[in-house]
Amino acid sequence: MAPNFRRLMPLFMLLALLLPILVACGGAPAATPTDAPVAQATDAPAATAVPEPTAAPEATAEPEPTVAPEPTTPPATGDVVQLPEVNPADYSGDIIIAGSSTVFPLTERMAELFIEDGFTGQITIDSIGSGAGYERFCTAAESDIANASRPIRDTELAACETSGRPALEFRVGTDALAVVVSTENDFITNATIEELAEIFGTATNWSDVNSSWPNEPIQRFIPGTDSGTFDYFVEEVFDEDPAVMLSASNTQLSEDDNVLVQGILGSPYAIGFFGYAYYEENASRLNILDIEGVEPTAESTEDGSYPLARPLFIFSAANIMAEKPQVAAFINYYLTFVGDEVVDVGYFPASVNAINAAKNRWLQATGGEVEPIALPEVDPSAFSGDIIIAGSSTVFPLTERMAELFIEDGFTGQITIDSIGSGAGYERFCTAAESDIANASRPIRDTELAACETSGRPALEFRVGTDALAVVVSTENDFITNATIEELAEIFGTATNWSDVNSSWPNEPIQRFIPGTDSGTFDYFVEEVFDEDPAVMLSASNTQLSEDDNVLVQGILGSPYAIGFFGYAYYEENASRLNILDIEGVEPTAESTEDGSYPLARPLFIFSAANIMAEKPQVAAFINYYLTFVGDEVVDVGYFPASVRAINAAKTNWLEAN
The missing domain is CATH 3.40.190.10 (Periplasmic binding protein-like II)
Incomplete structure (x- = not known):
């Protein structure tokens, strides 16, 4: 076994960049746009146990092949993610691993090193095949880590969810x-x-x-x-x-x-x-x-020219890593040093992008401190062609701003953005296959994901910001400044007059202005206020629906007894003429939306697919640009930034797709 110093030296060199472990639980800056021309539309082997040592175990010698390729680490297209330093000697307990016989020798090597570097617990590794490994991890819930030489299937993912251990994928080699x-x-x-x-x-x-x-x-x-x-x-x-x-x-x-x-x-x-x-x-x-x-x-x-190459994985779950810190520490160690060992074991390294994705999943699962990922620099002037975008009216102004900047910085093509609601945007992207990007103010549903798969464009999620739903009245309204969730259910549902909700409020009919049923804003409000049942709200008197938030704003401005809701950006545009309500006594701010204390905050997304980005490089370049600079623009547009973790996850999706 190579001496510890060889593996630990990189950590010493990077010590100033690393943070304490918490396992317990391109382009130039864009200028402000002026008049950018954006078009708006309209086996059964026995288990192998790595024993609890009194002295560091000797690694099993690997026979030297007579002929062997010379694998090299694939080039990075983004910065290498550094995980917090972990000291194996700080951990004990058991780590139970089962699955692929192909991944077995790599995991065995990493287990030997983890023990040699001080781990005092017991690591058991069963070589039983990927399918049986998923079964033991997801269904039987008997292992902490699953080795796998194929991606996890939807049925296996569902079994993991059912057993309370949502599977996290960590790519470790090829x-x-x-x-x-x-x-x-x-x-x-x-x-x-x-x-x-x-x-x-x-x-x-x-x-x-x-x-x-x-x-x-x-x-x-x-x-x-x-x-x-x-x-x-x-x-x-x-x-x-x-x-x-x-x-x-x-x-x-x-x-x-x-x-x-x-x-x-x-x-x-x-x-x-x-x-x-x-x-x-x-x-x-x-x-x-x-x-x-x-x-x-x-x-x-x-490069894909050899027809029989495949990725190698290990899987675990955030709650397992929280309950068993030694599992989190081992996965950290595995991802940190696998690049030093994978060739000696007989495999090829995973790309830096794939390892970065795995490391970011570890960071998100364990609550570790995260540094922003840098995407490869893109020059908008190097791209042309059309980019077709449709979906959420809430995400529309943010995507519009990023499109204006992309064009201002040199893009010579045409960007068309339709504001038609999240549901219609998913339909146009997934079912009709007519758009390149879907704007969305709610997560994609299983049926929509299936439609995307069927149409040959598996949807990739890119988180771009956070929206607080604004419940607003005219500045002429002088009687309501705060509402509870229960009061909102009456105001937008069962009550006829304001006084039906609060006797001190006027005995005047409530005039309601709400987004259309195909809007993610509508869905989110119904979920939070009406427990996902829109029937009462849709049957309430004096209710006008529209997919165009500007129509709602005009309606609310017309009467002191009107009320409505929409994305925070539309309130920002009309803040001098509208009053925004606190909800449950909490004002919508960056802090209250990020920490979850404001009850009506939600994530904002764009979606695309790897094959679309491959066929239309301008789409990939635009999404890269969007993710790189959205943090500089999102507040000015009227939303709140997504967390570094969420943006990193989006950037990781981009890197893996490209």
């Missing part, structure tokens, strides 16, 4: 699936995807695939069906249908990759596949095949 034969095999060095489908499926003899190959039965050794390796191979080679491979003759399945290695070594006519690390351990006895003529290397796995 694996290339190795398709291997014995060194005694002298006839195959490369295979196409089509040939793999025959070799592992329809063919009986090697000569059935290629007449120049031996007329000998193919002997197949493949991972078990609960393995992420199995799932990934089936997805890439058999179009997600495993039936043919599972019915092929001479096929042996095992969750233990060592069993597969031994089987392949037994015959020159055997073939199998597993994680690259297991090839590395046996490189002197196995030959690895190129796939579609591409050798698995750090470059070919990162």
